[in-house]
Amino acid sequence: xxxxxxxxxxxxxxxxxxxxxxxxxxxxxxxxxxxxxxxxxxxxxxxxxxxxxxxxxxxxxxxxxxxxxxxxxxxxxxxxxxxxxxxxxxxxxxxxxxxxxxxxxxxxxxxxxxxxxxxxxxxxxxxxxxxxxxxxxxxxxxxxxxxxxxxxxxxxxxxxxxxxxxxxxxxxxxxxxxxxxxxxxxxxxxxxxxxxxxxxxxxxxxxxxxxxxxxxxxxxxxxxxxxxxxxxxxxxxxxxxxxxxxxxxxxxxxxxxxxxxxxxxxxxxxxxxxxxxxxxxxxxxxxxxxxxxxxxxxxxxxxxxxxxxxxxxxxxxxxxxxxxxxxxxxxxxxxxxxxxxxxxxxxxxxxxxxxxxxxxxxxxxxxxxxxxxxxxxxxxxxxxxxxxxxxxxxxxxxxxxxxxxxxxxxxxxxxxxxxxxxxxxxxxxxxxxxxxxxxxxxxxxxxxxxxxxxxxxxxxxxxxxxxxxxxxxxxxxxxxxxxxxxxxxxxxxxxxxxxxxxxxxxxxxxxxxxxxxxxxxxxxxxxxxxxxxxxxxxxxxxxxxxxxxxxxxxxxxxxxxxxxxxxxxxx
Numbered sequence: 001x002x003x004x005x006x007x008x009x010x011x012x013x014x015x016x017x018x019x020x021x022x023x024x025x026x027x028x029x030x031x032x033x034x035x036x037x038x039x040x041x042x043x044x045x046x047x048x049x050x051x052x053x054x055x056x057x058x059x060x061x062x063x064x065x066x067x068x069x070x071x072x073x074x075x076x077x078x079x080x081x082x083x084x085x086x087x088x089x090x091x092x093x094x095x096x097x098x099x100x101x102x103x104x105x106x107x108x109x110x111x112x113x114x115x116x117x118x119x120x121x122x123x124x125x126x127x128x129x130x131x132x133x134x135x136x137x138x139x140x141x142x143x144x145x146x147x148x149x150x151x152x153x154x155x156x157x158x159x160x161x162x163x164x165x166x167x168x169x170x171x172x173x174x175x176x177x178x179x180x181x182x183x184x185x186x187x188x189x190x191x192x193x194x195x196x197x198x199x200x201x202x203x204x205x206x207x208x209x210x211x212x213x214x215x216x217x218x219x220x221x222x223x224x225x226x227x228x229x230x231x232x233x234x235x236x237x238x239x240x241x242x243x244x245x246x247x248x249x250x251x252x253x254x255x256x257x258x259x260x261x262x263x264x265x266x267x268x269x270x271x272x273x274x275x276x277x278x279x280x281x282x283x284x285x286x287x288x289x290x291x292x293x294x295x296x297x298x299x300x301x302x303x304x305x306x307x308x309x310x311x312x313x314x315x316x317x318x319x320x321x322x323x324x325x326x327x328x329x330x331x332x333x334x335x336x337x338x339x340x341x342x343x344x345x346x347x348x349x350x351x352x353x354x355x356x357x358x359x360x361x362x363x364x365x366x367x368x369x370x371x372x373x374x375x376x377x378x379x380x381x382x383x384x385x386x387x388x389x390x391x392x393x394x395x396x397x398x399x400x401x402x403x404x405x406x407x408x409x410x411x412x413x414x415x416x417x418x419x420x421x422x423x424x425x426x427x428x429x430x431x432x433x434x435x436x437x438x439x440x441x442x443x444x445x446x447x448x449x450x451x452x453x454x455x456x457x458x459x460x461x462x463x464x465x466x467x468x469x470x471x472x473x474x475x476x477x478x479x480x481x482x483x484x485x486x487x488x489x490x491x492x493x494x495x496x497x498x499x500x501x502x503x504x505x506x507x508x509x510x511x512x513x514x515x516x517x518x519x520x521x522x523x524x525x526x527x528x529x530x531x532x533x534x535x536x537x538x539x540x541x542x543x544x545x546x547x548x549x550x551x552x553x554x555x556x557x558x559x560x561x562x563x564x565x566x567x568x569x570x571x
Contacts, residue, residue: 006052007033007060008161009068010040017071017163020044020051027056034067038512057529059438063472066132069156069166070116073130074104076167077117083128083170086152086177094174097121111143115151127151129180136180144180151180205379206231206268206386214275216386231271232264262356265376269355270326270338272386277324277341283317285372286391287406291417299419300558301444301461306424309417312391317341321351330369335362353390371407419445427463427475429482430454435492435533439479454562456491458482461556481548485559492534496527500539 010031012018021044023029029042033055044051054060077083081102085094099119107114115127127149129136136144136153144151155176159166169175207215210227228237277283293299293307301307321341329336331347339353351370354361365371372390376382381403391404423443431437433455460478467474479497486493496502501516501523518525521537 006050006161007040007054007064007068008050008052009072010034010053011037011071017068017075020053029053033061033064034071035063036061036512057531058434058436062440062475063133065161069132069159069161070130072161072163072166073154073156073170074117076163076170077119077128078102078104080167080171081119083119083126083152083154084172084174084177086179087174088179094177096171097126099126108147108149111147111149113140113143125150127180129153131155132157141180152177153180205383206272207237208271212275214272214386216383230259230264231268232266233259234267235259265378265382266338266355268382269374269376269385272382273339273353273390274324274326276389277318281318283321284314284389285317285404286312286314286389287409288312288391289415291415291421293419293422293424294416295419299444301424301426301459303424303461305465307419307422307444309422311417317351320349333362333366333369365407367408370409372404373407374404376403427460427478429458429460429478431456431482431486431491431493435494435531437479437482437486437493439475439482441475456486456489456562457560458485459558459560461558463555463557466554467551477548477551480544481552481555484545484548489559494527494531494533495538496532496535498541498544499535500541501537502527502541 008020009017010020010029011034012023013030017034018031020029020042023031023042023044025042025044027039027041029040031040031042031053032038033040033053036055038061039056040053041056042051042053043049053064081099082096083099084096087094097119099121101120103118103120105114105116106118108118116130117128119126119128127144129151131153135155136151154170156166156169158176159169205217207217207228208231209215209229214231215228229235230237288310289312290308291311293302296302296307299307320343322344323342325340325342327336327338328340330340330350330352335352337352338355338357340347341351341353343349348368349370351372352365353372353374355374356376357373361371361373374385374390376385384403391406423445425441425443427439428442429437429439431454463478464474467477469477483493483495483498487495487498496513496515499515502513503516504513512528514525515523515527517523517537523535523537524530524532527535
């Protein structure tokens, strides 16, 4: 993330963004955090550090800058009423689109979604989503596409928290933004045509023309008088003219009902690879291989599942192989490969390429053959194969395996990586001598650094895998569990958040909760603001603590004590 980590803009008393230099210095600035809504302290004096806001509680929240950036982008769009569109899939340049009016965070009842902004122009509308940390996920994208909503996503990670820079980026650049829907937006015409049928159904993305060229239906021009054939079953397809431009033509695949997805994906992948090998000067493949952390033998944080990275090595197979054959049976091995790359006059050293055949592959492949098994699960995988070739897909590293696996390819290279390359992320809870605490995600190499030295730490090693929650819920539950552990270990810590009397306040602007015993026992009304270490009226929230015990039963963590005398001496 290229933006500065300092929070330089916050919400003033009117709910507007205010720069740190425009408010009084100190706790009387009257500003709150855009994310957690807790009071801030303005630090706008001195020249050693950049002027910025800090939380009065001393515990910064990770979403402050992100929330400020989102608020700034939405305010700019609301005021300017224009946005620069992404470049179109057909290669034409994006353009500046002016809106009649703009709505911010409007709840769409049809999809039950709340886009960041909706811009209206004439009888049309455009959804705008701003990305800082979380992109539009697949589930949300499907809802947008199914509802026929025109939508773009703008990535703000290249911007600093500066209104002039953000405005210039939103209104004068086509960079770092994309269309969520797979549709063409032509200049001055809005939506020229929609391939929603092609996108949402088994209809192919790719066909073959009468000269055996591979045609991308959604990107290449379609001509009504040409013949096109399905890559799965080989049947001729009809091109029906609709509209007044080439991009108004779409394929109606009337005779492709006999070709299911599985058959189409296999045939299309074979034709794409065969065409690339026969019609290109080069045929590069990229082979991924694992590199384990070099500290694996003596690192207490090491995990076989997490502490590694992939490296890639590229090879131009045209330097070693002369021809590509389809559906050829090996002469000395009872196996028919979808494609075979052969050297001159011999099968020795040939590369076998199989599509979606993991279950039927031989257990013991002779060492003289190399094997590439390509997994094509959907149209997106097929599109990546078409654009980038074998092993270069953006989806090459998935939780369920690579899009291509390689056998009998001997990669000679260093098999260990530095932890600074891997940067494994763990959740770390820190307790300080004052009784305050913080919790955040951190990389394993930065967990050893001590900018502000804690007295006690809990390092959660497998928290995201065990507790499949959103980021904010994950950190909240880890914090509550950590407070419970500190109480068990008799640490000096504010335990209000696990007390039965503590009640959270939604949409609070000055604190995160209140104590129900304030009126009767004169306990602090806002305990998280005053952070009491010891309270004689503490009553544990039994339900909460039991829930924590159950949910964290399979969580692995490490506890670390630090000698405060030594910490003070070294700091």
